[in-house]
Amino acid sequence: MTYSRSMDCYEFYDRAKKGEKMTQDDWDLMTIPMKSMELKQKYGIDFKNQFVPTDKDMMGNLFKAGFEMLLECGIYCTDTKRIVKYTEDEIWNAINNVQKKFVLGTGRDSVTVKKRKVGSKRKPIVQGGPTGSPISEEMFMPVHMSYALEKEVDTIVNGVMMTVRGKPPIPKSPYEILAAKTETRLIKQAAAMAGRPGMGI
Amino acid sequence: MISSDSHEVSQLNELKIDLDAISVIAHYNGNSDIIMDEQMPIFGGYAGGVEETAIVDIATHINAFVMSNASWHLDGPVHIRWGSTNTRETLMIAGWTCATISEFTDMLSGNQYYPCAGPCTEMCLLEASAQSMTDTASGREILSGVAAAKGVVQDKTTGMEARMMGEVARATAGMDIGEVNKIIDGVVKLYENDYAKAPQGKTFQECYDVKTITPTDEYVSVYDGARKKLEELGLVF
Numbered sequence: 001m002t003y004s005r006s007m008d009c010y011e012f013y014d015r016a017k018k019g020e021k022m023t024q025d026d027w028d029l030m031t032i033p034m035k036s037m038e039l040k041q042k043y044g045i046d047f048k049n050q051f052v053p054t055d056k057d058m059m060g061n062l063f064k065a066g067f068e069m070l071l072e073c074g075i076y077c078t079d080t081k082r083i084v085k086y087t088e089d090e091i092w093n094a095i096n097n098v099q100k101k102f103v104l105g106t107g108r109d110s111v112t113v114k115k116r117k118v119g120s121k122r123k124p125i126v127q128g129g130p131t132g133s134p135i136s137e138e139m140f141m142p143v144h145m146s147y148a149l150e151k152e153v154d155t156i157v158n159g160v161m162m163t164v165r166g167k168p169p170i171p172k173s174p175y176e177i178l179a180a181k182t183e184t185r186l187i188k189q190a191a192a193m194a195g196r197p198g199m200g201i
Numbered sequence: 202m203i204s205s206d207s208h209e210v211s212q213l214n215e216l217k218i219d220l221d222a223i224s225v226i227a228h229y230n231g232n233s234d235i236i237m238d239e240q241m242p243i244f245g246g247y248a249g250g251v252e253e254t255a256i257v258d259i260a261t262h263i264n265a266f267v268m269s270n271a272s273w274h275l276d277g278p279v280h281i282r283w284g285s286t287n288t289r290e291t292l293m294i295a296g297w298t299c300a301t302i303s304e305f306t307d308m309l310s311g312n313q314y315y316p317c318a319g320p321c322t323e324m325c326l327l328e329a330s331a332q333s334m335t336d337t338a339s340g341r342e343i344l345s346g347v348a349a350a351k352g353v354v355q356d357k358t359t360g361m362e363a364r365m366m367g368e369v370a371r372a373t374a375g376m377d378i379g380e381v382n383k384i385i386d387g388v389v390k391l392y393e394n395d396y397a398k399a400p401q402g403k404t405f406q407e408c409y410d411v412k413t414i415t416p417t418d419e420y421v422s423v424y425d426g427a428r429k430k431l432e433e434l435g436l437v438f
Contacts (some may be wrong), residue, residue: 007267009226016220024217029245032215036253045252051385052296052338052378060300062252066259066301070216075264078213079220094267100307102235102272103205110205113273115307116340118300121375124344127207128363131313131348134355143405145414146360152367153360155207157345162355164257184202201205201206 004098012075018052019074019082025075027083035073039065052118067091104155104200109191111154111200115183125150130159137163141186141193148194155200204234204327210269212240215247215257218268226269226332235272238265241313244290251290254278258298266308275345283396284351286315287328289389291367293331296339303340312336314346314366315393319357319402321420324392325349326365333369334436338381345410349402356404361416361424362405367430372438380435387434 005011006111022031039045043057043061052058074085099116104125113125128147140161147153161169161183169179191199202208208229210222229236240261242248248257258278265274278294279286286295295312300374302308316328329347336344347362373381392399408420416424428438 003395009223009230009268012268013220013223016223028215032247032257033249036248036256039256040250042253044390045256047252047255047293047297049293050296051292051335051382053300054378056304058306059297060258062255062301063305065256066298068258070260070263070267073216073260075268076217077220078217084268091263091267095263095306095308098266098306098308099272101309102236104207105205106203113309113342115303115309116342117303118340119338119375119378120340121222123367123371123374124341125311126363126367126370127343127345128360128366129309129346130358131315131346131352133348133350133352133358135358136356139356139411142409142411142414143356143358146405146409146416147363148360149414150360150364150367152364152371158209159358177298177430194219201202 003090003093006093007053007086012084015084016080016082019084021082022076023081024078027132031073035069039068105198107166107198109196109198125154125156127157128153129157131157133159134162135159137161141190144187145194148191148196148199156184156191158187158201204232206235207237208234209237209239211263212238212264216242216260216264230270236269237273238269239275241277241279243279243281244294250294253328254402255294258294259301262298262302262308273309273343275311275313279315279425283317285317286313286398287332289393292331293336294383296335299336299339299341305332309342311343311345312341314427315348315352317351317399319350319354319400320359320362321335321408321423322400323404323423323427324395324400325362326424327392327430329362329366330369331385333366334361334373334381334385336358337370337373338376338378347392356406357402359405359408361420365424365427368438372436384434384436388431391430
């Protein structure tokens with residue numbers, strides 16, 4: 001069915017307020033396992049112990065199964081306990097209009113993220129960093145600088161600062177905001193001290 | 202942060218979201234920010250097996266662009282027992298999902314690294330290498346890591362693990378897929394029986410001269426050892 005307008009967060013919110021009701025347990029323990037098992041059987045999906053696939057027909061079946069999983073199940077909103085469904089056209093509209101490339105960072109330190117393919121000869125972008133690992137306040141800048149100093153690293157992914165001004169960044173406290181702001185500033189400073197002030201984070 | 206930094210919003214396991222995240226997306230859209238939609242599907246979790254988890258991973262990738270208007274999706278299939286992205290099963294999920302997304306869409310995708318072992322150990326570097334090979338060969342655009350020691354121990358990550366991720370990616374790019382699969386299998390065999398007794402490694406302070414941000418001779422030697430093992434398996438740096 002032709003969509004009336006492209007899906008966005010506002011439409012998602014509206015649907016999350018009026019979609020079909022379901023308990024989270026039913027979603028987690030019935031909908032997800034039953035549908036994924038059903039689709040595996042329907043499309044005969046078997047990876048045959050390969051890490052990187054060479055069977056394009058099987059990849060096609062996996063894509064159909066994943067698409068159908070999203071189309072038939074939708075997304076569960078944990079706050080409203082309702083299901084947000086998309087139409088097939090809405091999903092294709094999003095797939096067909098994705099950003100095909102973008103730039104992370106600024107100046108000579110910026111990198112362009114663009115499409116790769118299976119077996120591509122171009123090296124992927126390396127986003128180096130602790131990836132959410134806990135980092136002490138004292139070591140926060142040196143740890144991130146160790147990534148910015150590596151030429152193999154193109155952009156930085158942050159760790160989590162365990163204290164700020166000696167206090168834990170408890171959620172929904174002012175310390176949480178201070179920690180988030182401080183993390184960003186220290187990572188930018190670490191990149192600058194490594195001679196790469198424009199690195200994306 | 203500025204618009205050209207990655208602004209994160211996370212989906213919940215599996216195919217779930219909360220309304221705070223939807224409001225965050227509205228904020229990012231309002232600033233024309235680069236949006237990184239993140240989610241780590243769990244092997245052995247709600248979806249179950251390898252293929253079932255990959256089906257959910259494909260759905261999650263697509264949802265990143267339908268719901269979150271993402272610039273890119275940050276993946277990270279993780280093992281429910283070991284908390285690692287570097288197991289045989291999670292590598293297969295990541296490899297098949299990424300190759301499929303690359304083949305049938307223009308979506309841009311990254312993957313996160315959570316090895317069992319800690320810094321300054323060969324196991325940690327080999328775990329990161331197996332995933333870097335899988336990601337690079339399957340068409341992944343961004344490699345994000347490395348959260349050594351499963352990303353749960355304070356100060357146990359360093360730039361050296363990211364160096365290995367990058368060097369292995371450079372060596373893998375353009376390789377024959379059959380050869381890549383053979384080497385990954387060899388690398389995984391080197392560590393897959395050791396998850397329960399994975400070496401915890403050392404902290405950043407023990408791995409680096411903190412004043413000069415220089416890795417210790419010990420870590421450089423461990424790094425060379427891991428690299429040599431990869432070369433013996435057929436990877437050409």
